[in-house]
Amino acid sequence: MEAPFDAASWDGITGAIYAGFGSAELFWIGLCYLCVLCAVILGWRHEKHAYDAAKNGQH
Template sequence: MEAPFDTHTWDGITGAIFAGFGGSEPLWIGLCYLCVLIAVILGWRHEKHAYDAAKNGKH
């Protein structure tokens, strides 16, 4: 399997070779950031609930 270039050296490469360039990559990055944000918020709420329960002597 060879690279889809006319030349077999890096000297002939002038354009972008990243396959995802100009595609839907920003959408997926945004969704990943959104998932991380949701995980942080839910984790913070859980830890606050657990801390309050331990502080009040409830298990």
């Protein structure tokens, strides 16, 4: 991955630098969303099980 500018030092760099330049950013964003979705689903299942157990007096 190359930098999107030509400069010999950081003194010549101005403006915003996009860290995802030339990378597979869409893949990693999709993977992060998938992990969040799995966490929400598993958390929901756990809370439903715990709520049902508390409602029925089970521990």
